[in-house]
Amino acid sequence: NAGVMQNPRHLVRRRGQEARLRCSPMKGHSHVYWYRQLPEEGLKFMVYLQKENIIDESGMPKERFSAEFPKEGPSILRIQQVVRGDSAAYFCASSPPGLGTDGYTFGSGTRLTVV
Amino acid sequence: SQQGEEDPQALSIQEGENATMNCSYKTSINNLQWYRQNSGRGLVHLILIRSNEREKHSGRLRVTLDTSKKSSSLLITASRAADTASYFCATDVNNFNKFYFGSGTKLNVKP
DSSP states (O other): OOOOOEEEEEEOEEEEEEEEEEOOOOOTOEEEEEEOTTTTTEEEEEEEETTTTTEOOOOOSSSSSEEESSSSSOEEEOSSSSSSSGGGGEEEEOOOOTTTTTTOOEOOOOEEEEE | OOOEEEEEEEEEEEEEEEEEEEEEOOOOOOEEEEEETTTTTTTEEEEEEETTTOOOEETTTTEEEETTTTEEEEEOOOOOOOOOOOEEEOOOOTTTTTEEEEEEEEEEEEE
């Protein structure tokens, strides 16, 4: 079991470009969560998805950010027209329905740098 | 904010000593979790404690939960240099699957 796989690990984009971050959940997990972490800070909730459904996107900025979790393939977090303030580590986590006693399983994150 | 907040923000101890970190939150919860994050890495789940539980153990880790005070503590006994990391609590705020994280306690264990 490869756990939660995120790619790329590091992503550099120029201002105005698009960033696409991918997350493959752990096998058997149908719930995916995206969090953003600024340096020296905690994780901020962005969005919670199940297959083909956005359950809660209350933490997503209203513009430029979108997320999907299609029936087949990884979950994608898409940031359009990136700005310097988007530079952060973006973590994906997955869980089975009901969470159980093991909590979330996190990926290693994608570190986005906007230059 | 509905987030758990950890205290202290930073803690420096000698190897072999115990480390205690606290987490306070504002609203009722179903579950509280503790995670560890090594520098530049993802988060590793340590313990999940439910609102009807008061204490849980896992190896050298002991977590307590006091729902009347809306607080939790994480105790690491006989600390090791490898325990150096940031530790976060996360609360679900009446939603089983969405968790809010605090800003973390940065623990430094000196060899």
